Amino acid sequence: MKESIYGSWDKETVDNFKRWQRRTILITMIGYAAFYFVRKNFSLAMPGMTAEFGISNTSFGIVIGIGSLIYGLSRFLNGFVADRVSSRILMSTGLMLCALANIAFGFGYDLSYLVTGASDGPQVVNTLVMIMGITIIVNQYFQGMGFPPCARTLPQWIHPSELATKMSIWNTSHSIGAACAVVVCGYIMGHFGSDMSGNPEVVANIAANLGISADDAEGMERVMGYASHVGAWKWCFWIPAIVALLTSAWLMLRMKDSPATVGLPELPGTSTGKPKGAKDSKSDRRFMMHMVFRNPYVWLLCIANLFVYVMRMGILDWGPKFLTESRGMSIVSAGWSVAMFEICAIIGMLVAGWATDRFLGGKAHRTCVFCMVGATVFMGIFVMFPQLPTIVSTIFLAMSGFCIYGPQALVGVAIANQATKDLSATANGLNGILGYIGSFLSALGVGILADHFGWNTVFVVIICVGAVGGLVFALMWRAPRDGYERANNFK
Numbered sequence: 001m002k003e004s005i006y007g008s009w010d011k012e013t014v015d016n017f018k019r020w021q022r023r024t025i026l027i028t029m030i031g032y033a034a035f036y037f038v039r040k041n042f043s044l045a046m047p048g049m050t051a052e053f054g055i056s057n058t059s060f061g062i063v064i065g066i067g068s069l070i071y072g073l074s075r076f077l078n079g080f081v082a083d084r085v086s087s088r089i090l091m092s093t094g095l096m097l098c099a100l101a102n103i104a105f106g107f108g109y110d111l112s113y114l115v116t117g118a119s120d121g122p123q124v125v126n127t128l129v130m131i132m133g134i135t136i137i138v139n140q141y142f143q144g145m146g147f148p149p150c151a152r153t154l155p156q157w158i159h160p161s162e163l164a165t166k167m168s169i170w171n172t173s174h175s176i177g178a179a180c181a182v183v184v185c186g187y188i189m190g191h192f193g194s195d196m197s198g199n200p201e202v203v204a205n206i207a208a209n210l211g212i213s214a215d216d217a218e219g220m221e222r223v224m225g226y227a228s229h230v231g232a233w234k235w236c237f238w239i240p241a242i243v244a245l246l247t248s249a250w251l252m253l254r255m256k257d258s259p260a261t262v263g264l265p266e267l268p269g270t271s272t273g274k275p276k277g278a279k280d281s282k283s284d285r286r287f288m289m290h291m292v293f294r295n296p297y298v299w300l301l302c303i304a305n306l307f308v309y310v311m312r313m314g315i316l317d318w319g320p321k322f323l324t325e326s327r328g329m330s331i332v333s334a335g336w337s338v339a340m341f342e343i344c345a346i347i348g349m350l351v352a353g354w355a356t357d358r359f360l361g362g363k364a365h366r367t368c369v370f371c372m373v374g375a376t377v378f379m380g381i382f383v384m385f386p387q388l389p390t391i392v393s394t395i396f397l398a399m400s401g402f403c404i405y406g407p408q409a410l411v412g413v414a415i416a417n418q419a420t421k422d423l424s425a426t427a428n429g430l431n432g433i434l435g436y437i438g439s440f441l442s443a444l445g446v447g448i449l450a451d452h453f454g455w456n457t458v459f460v461v462i463i464c465v466g467a468v469g470g471l472v473f474a475l476m477w478r479a480p481r482d483g484y485e486r487a488n489n490f491k
Contacts, residue, residue, distance in 0.1 A: 005159045007268035017264050020256065021157045025166060027255050028150045029173040031091055034247035035146040036177025037184075037240045038098045042136065044185035044335055047324055048193075048233035049132075051226035053125045054209035057321070061447020063133045065440040067140035068313070072436025074144020079151070079429020083422075087149030092251040094145025099244035101139035106237035108132055120205075144432070151412060151428040155421035156258040159267050160482045161357065164364050164413050168353020171409035172346040179342035185236040186335020190225075193232030203227050218328065225330060290490050292427045297418045297479050300472065301365065301411050302434040307469025308368075308407045309438030310445075311375060314462045315341065315400070318446050326455040329390070337394045344398035345405035352406030353413070362417070364410035365476040371406035372470030376463055378403060383459040404466075407473070411435075417482035 006014050042064075049055050082090055104111075112127040150170070158166045196202040206226050212219035256262055292298055319341065323334035348371075356367045378400040382393060412428055419427030442462075449458045 005161060005268065009265070009268075013264065017157075017259065020259070020262055020264065024153065024157050024256060025170050027251065028091075028153060029170050029176070031095065031247060031251045031255065032146055032150055032170075032173040033177030033180070034095055034244050035098060035143055036174060037181050038095075038102045038139070038237075038244045039143055040178045040181040041102070041185045041236045041240045043319070043321075043338070044182055044189055045233035045236040047321055047334075048189055048226060048229070048236075050321075051206045051209055051223075052230060052233070053128060055125065055129060057447040057450045059129050059447075061444045063129070063136050064443035064447075066133065067136045068436045068439035068443055070137050071140040071144050072433040072439070074141045075147060075432025075436070076144075076429040078145050078148040079425045079427070079432065082148035082152040082425035082429075087153045087257045088252065088255040090145055091149040091255065092248045094142050095244050095251065096248040097142040097145075098139055099241040099248065101135050101142060102237040102241035102244070105132065105135040105139070106234040106241070108135065109234070147412075147432065148425045148429055151416060152425035153255075153257055155416050155424045156266070160417050160484070161362055163417060164356035164362055164367075164410060165353045165358075167413045167416070168349045168356075168409045171349050171353075171405075171412070174408070175342040175345040175349070175405065179339045179346075181240060182335045182338045182342070184239065186332050186339075188235045188239065189229060189232045189335070190330075190332040191229070191232075192235045193229035195228050196230045197224050197227040199227070202230065222324070222330070287487075287490055288423055288426060291419050291423050291483060291487060292430060295418060295427075295483065295486070297365075297476060297483070298415055298427050298430065300476050300479075301415050301418070302431045304368065304407070304469055304472040304476075305411045305431050305435045306438035306441075307465050307472060308372075308404065308411060309435040310442045310465045311379075311462050311469065312404050312408055313439045313442040314446050314458065314465075315379075315397070315404075318450070318458070319397075322450075322455050322458070327386070327390070327393070333390075337397065340394055340398045341401035345401040345408075348402035348405045349409040351402075352410055356410060356413075362481040363479070364414040364417070365473055365479055368407040368410055368414075368473040369470055369477070371403045371410075372466055372473060374403035375400050376466035376470065379459065379466065380463050383456060383463065386456075407469070418479075418486075420483050420487050422487075 006017070009017070046055075046060055050057075050060075078090065078094075108128055108131045109124075111131050112124045116123045116127050118124045154167060154170060155163065203223060207214065207220065207223045210219070210223060210226075212223055214220065259266060315338075319334070319338040323329040323337055329337065352367050352371055356362060356364050360366045378396050382396040382400060385396075386393070388396075411431065415427045415431050416424035445461070446458050449461065
């Protein structure tokens with residue numbers, strides 16, 4: 001860090017602050033990665049559930065889409081909460097509740113059997129879809145208790161001049177959690193469950209659910225793979241849930257909300273014109289309107305984030321299903337391919353954050369323009385050349401992840417800077433609504449397009465969305481780095 005950002009602090013205070021800053025970044029990273037561990041596990045369970053129960057892409061899309069809207073609403077509501085209560089309590093409680101929802105999901109088939117009294121057939125499948133929808137929606141609401149506490153806590157510890165770099169490091173938690181989920185759950189899908197490959201009735205049922213004829217040798221190989229691991233999808237929920245429960249307890253013990261909670265001063269240059277009166281005072285609400293709801297830069301970033309999420313979630317939520325159904329990969333290979341997407345995303349986030357502070361004066365919105373162009377180009381190559389060797393195709397998919405996760409990380413940084421540390425969680429809550437409207441459109445749109453027009457159409461639409469998102473970011477090119485001047489002009 002540049003010592004100048006600490007003003008007149010003595011060396012002991014600076015060193016102590018840095019230690020607590022590193023500790024806070026690491027603790028919240030691990031905590032937020034655990035949220036993704038009990039969120040992206042569903043993507044790997046979906047192919048197995050389709051094989052066993054014949055659940056359509058459209059049904060999955062509706063469930064994912066509604067869950068995304070609930071998540072966006074939860075982030076918005078919990079953004080207000082996070083600016084007013086302990087981040088430690090809110091985050092650890094949310095993670096614990098997500099774990100419980102995942103445990104319930106794993107028992108979805110058993111609950112369907114208890115409700116219907118049937119072990120198979122349309123009635124039990126429809127009941128399973130209903131239970132799946134309820135548990136996913138509940139889980140998504142609790143997921144919305146993960147990011148707002150971090151959006152509130154981190155700007156307390158990181159100066160605006162370094163927020164892009166250090167928040168990009170923190171944002172790797174998204175990809176670490178998602179990559180762990182897809183690798184672990186891919187392993188679970190390939191090694192857990194009951195071997196029913198010797199049961200002709202089970203094999204025939206799976207083949208019918210996947211629309212594979214008996215004379216399709218390659219397709220039947222996939223069928224036998226699923227038949228060898230019947231029920232493995234349940235463990236995709238139970239094992240991550242155990243990890244989440246342990247992490248929740250650890251967060252409650254280790255996380256700190258702000259420098260003041262450990263006796264340290266606030267960062268110089270980050271004071272605002274926010275009124276010091278009661279939290280629900282009229283002037284406090286006016287300040288919130290000035291910095292968030294009437295701030296054009298906040299709204300432009302939120303709208304751009306909608307397009308980022310359509311592109312990102314279209315790949316992340318549906319990648320395993322697309323790769324198994326359209327590119328003929330095994331579920332284990334598809335899991336590793338999506339994990340490579342996430343690993344490259346980690347590198348992309350770090351590079352984008354570093355470049356923002358090093359070359360663009362902390363103006364994250366400018367970096368996002370370049371990232372969206374790159375993501376659009378690489379995704380275009382991935383779609384236009386399906387006959388490329390699997391490894392080459394995976395590289396282009398991974399490079400699109402390298403680019404798209406720059407904006408995914410930096411939009412939150414830019415909004416936190418524009419709204420200032422006092423309202424960063426509220427502004428990011430608003431951003432969450434727009435982002436997960438994009439996620440809803442992605443989930444529902446991908447499911448319908450895949451069922452009726454094929455996977456290539458899905459990705460052509462995603463490419464167009466990326467291009468439009470880049471244009472929206474470009475409208476902010478002349479925007480300032482942060483909103484502290486705007487805050488201090490508040491009257």
